[in-house]
Structure formats: structure tokens, C-alpha cells
Amino acid sequence: MSGRRALTRNQALVLEVLTRADEPLSAYAILDRLRDEGLRAPLQVYRALDKLLETGEVHRLDSLKAFVACSHPHDHPCTGLVAFAICESCARVFEFSDSAIEARFAAWAVEKAFLTKSTTLEISGICAACRSSADGSNPSD
Amino acid sequence: MSGRRALTRNQALVLEVLTRADEPLSAYAILDRLRDEGLRAPLQVYRALDKLLETGEVHRLDSLKAFVACSHPHDHPCTGLVAFAICESCARVFEFSDSAIEARFAAWAVEKAFLTKSTTLEISGICAACRSSADGSNPSD
DNA sequence: GCAATTAATGTAATAACATTACATCACTTT
DNA sequence: AAAGTGATGTAATGTTATTACATTAATTGC
Ligand SMILES: [Zn+2]
Ligand SMILES: [Zn+2]
Ligand SMILES: [Zn+2]
Ligand SMILES: [Zn+2]
Numbered sequence: 291m292s293g294r295r296a297l298t299r300n301q302a303l304v305l306e307v308l309t310r311a312d313e314p315l316s317a318y319a320i321l322d323r324l325r326d327e328g329l330r331a332p333l334q335v336y337r338a339l340d341k342l343l344e345t346g347e348v349h350r351l352d353s354l355k356a357f358v359a360c361s362h363p364h365d366h367p368c369t370g371l372v373a374f375a376i377c378e379s380c381a382r383v384f385e386f387s388d389s390a391i392e393a394r395f396a397a398w399a400v401e402k403a404f405l406t407k408s409t410t411l412e413i414s415g416i417c418a419a420c421r422s423s424a425d426g427s428n429p430s431d
Numbered sequence: 432m433s434g435r436r437a438l439t440r441n442q443a444l445v446l447e448v449l450t451r452a453d454e455p456l457s458a459y460a461i462l463d464r465l466r467d468e469g470l471r472a473p474l475q476v477y478r479a480l481d482k483l484l485e486t487g488e489v490h491r492l493d494s495l496k497a498f499v500a501c502s503h504p505h506d507h508p509c510t511g512l513v514a515f516a517i518c519e520s521c522a523r524v525f526e527f528s529d530s531a532i533e534a535r536f537a538a539w540a541v542e543k544a545f546l547t548k549s550t551t552l553e554i555s556g557i558c559a560a561c562r563s564s565a566d567g568s569n570p571s572d
Numbered sequence: 573g574c575a576a577t578t579a580a581t582g583t584a585a586t587a588a589c590a591t592t593a594c595a596t597c598a599c600t601t602t
Numbered sequence: 603a604a605a606g607t608g609a610t611g612t613a614a615t616g617t618t619a620t621t622a623c624a625t626t627a628a629t630t631g632c
Binding site: 457458459473474477496 | 588589590591592
């Protein structure tokens with residue numbers, strides 16, 4: 291394996307909570323779910339998140355101030371530009387990449403001589419499942 | 432004029448501060464700059480920002496938790512998809528639109544039957560001016 | 573094995589960002 | 603003038619994130 295590295299206990303706990311969750315969680319929501327495991331302070335969560343963000347195992351959704359586990363197989367890092375579509379109704383997040391979008395951003399950057407370090411691409415709206423269930427209720431419930 | 436509507440005093444003050452600033456400002460930074468004008472509470476700023484965001488006269492940069500005045504002529508609303516390139520060195524923000532990117536996102540949404548309500552597109556990196564000044568110092572200072 | 577170093581953890585306190593609740597004031601409509 | 607509406611002022615609180623410092627665990631060099 292390439293990007294895989296041993297997780298510390300706290301990192302493993304945080305990643306597990308995020309992986310189980312079917313919606314983005316705030317750091318404090320993560321903390322609440324880990325009280326039983328002995329976690330008591332926000333910093334324990336934020337430290338774990340920092341590492342997981344570095345390795346790409348977790349993503350932060352700036353528009354929600356919340357975190358999600360990467361939806362990719364993740365024995366390898368998340369490469370290239372990543373975008374997220376966030377359903378306002380069921381809170382599910384759809385992670386995707388699009389090389390055409392990536393190329394277009396790259397072209398803009400070249401044209402403007404802008405050195406890109408990181409990108410935040412988030413779309414908010416209503417997912418297909420929620421649209422087809424007329425009442426907007428969560429189709430998975 | 433079309434989208435133009437009278438601003439209240441607080442809205443005008445907040446917009447003026449943001450227009451003058453050459454970098455994004457947090458709500459509390461705006462408040463600090465308006466103490467002399469009599470503003471005392473965060474809510475006074477947030478209320479003004481809410482309106483200005485609605486009309487598109489101001490944008491929120493989620494990745495910075497900060498606000499910028501729209502860089503467009505703004506006797507008309509900011510239409511279509513808007514993206515921001517943010518320089519990590521000089522903090523300047525470059526607002527731009529790209530119909531190709533917009534089309535690509537629209538295509539993704541159609542394919543996935545996702546109903547787009549809003550988008551957050553932010554690029555963080557180093558602007559041309561800061562790249563050409565080797566030390567990374569602010570070229571305008 | 574054991575001291576020195578480094579990485580991870582625990583805890584408390586605080587900073588930074590944002591909202592809720594409620595009372596008041598100004599303007600319009602009737 | 604009374605009622606209704608929108609903006610304002612103020613206080614309190616809620617939410618998100620970081621700083622500071624003491625402790626413990628794992629690693630390295632001897
Ligand atoms: Zn990912
Ligand atoms: Zn949905
Ligand atoms: Zn704009
Ligand atoms: Zn710059």
C-alpha cells in the first residue's frame with residue numbers, strides 16, 4: 291500500500307464515526323459521538339481531523355463547517371480536483387471529480403499566472419432521490 | 432437601474448467598509464471599523480451583511496469565513512456562477528465567471544438529476560503579482 | 573536497559589464566528 | 603390615532619476553532 295499509514299487511536303475513532311455517518315458532521319458532533327470512547331475535548335477531534343485532512347481521508351465542507359469521510363477507496367490519496375454536491379434535504383454528500391472542470395480551472399490559472407494551492411468546489415441543492423419524493427422527506431428513511 | 436434599492440444606514444456603512452478594503456474582512460473586523468460610526472454589536476453587521484448577500488452586492492468566502500464587496504459594477508445583480516481566486520500572500524481576491532465551468536457543472540447536475548441552488552467555488556493560491564515578487568511580500572505595499 | 577528525543581494525548585482556557593430573544597423606534601397604511 | 607411593517611439596539615447565548623501547558627507513549631542512541 292502507498293498512502294496508507296497507521297492511524298492513532300483518536301484518528302481511527304474519528305474516521306470511523308465519519309465513515310459510519312451518512313451526513314457531514316461538525317467537529318463537535320463527532321466529539322459527542324465519541325464521549326463513550328473517552329474523548330472529552332474539541333482539540334482531540336480537531337487534531338485527528340488535521341491529520342485525516344492532510345492525508346485526504348477526510349474532507350472539510352467549508353459551506354457547512356462540517357467534515358465527511360472521503361468516499362474513494364482510499365488506500366491511495368484523493369488526487370486532483372474534487373467537488374461536492376450537498377443535498378439540502380437529506381444532507382447526503384456526493385463527491386465527484388470532473389477533468390473538464392479541472393482543466394478549465396487550470397486554464398484560468400495559467401492565463402492569470404495564478405499558482406493554485408487548493409480548491410473548494412461545493413454545490414448545494416436537492417439530490418435526485420429527494421426530488422423524486424415529492425414531499426422532500428429523506429428517501430432512505 | 433434594476434437591482435438597485437436604497438440601502439439603510441448600516442447596510443451602506445458595511446458596504447462602504449468592504450468596498451474600501453483591499454482584502455476580505457470578517458464580520459467582526461467590519462464591526463471594529465465601524466465602532467466610530469456607532470455600531471456596537473455583531474448583529475448589526477450580520478443583519479446588514481444578510482441583505483447585501485441577498486442582493487449580491489457582497490459575497491461570503493466560506494474558505495476564509497470572510498466577506499468581500501462584489502467587484503462587478505453592481506447596478507445589476509451578480510448573475511450566473513461566480514468563482515473566487517484568493518491570494519494567500521496578499522489576500523487579494525479575484526472574482527471571475529467562466530461559462531465553460533458553469534456549463535460543466537450544469538451538465539453534471541443534469542446527468543445526476545441534481546437541482547442546484549447555490550455554488551461555492553474558491554481557489555486558494557498565489558497571485559501573479561506575488562509570484563513575480565520573489566520574497567512573496569505584498570507587491571502593492 | 574536507560575537517558576534523550578520526538579510524537580501523541582489530555583485538559584483547561586480562550587478566541588473567533590454566528591444566532592436567538594426581546595424591547596424599541598421609524599415609517600406606512602388605514 | 604391605531605395597526606402593521608421593517609429596521610435598529612442590546613444582551614445573552616450558541617457554535618466553531620485555537621492557544622497554552624502539562625503529561626504520557628513511542629522511538630532512537632547508547
Ligand atoms: Zn475524497
Ligand atoms: Zn437528498
Ligand atoms: Zn459578484
Ligand atoms: Zn498576491
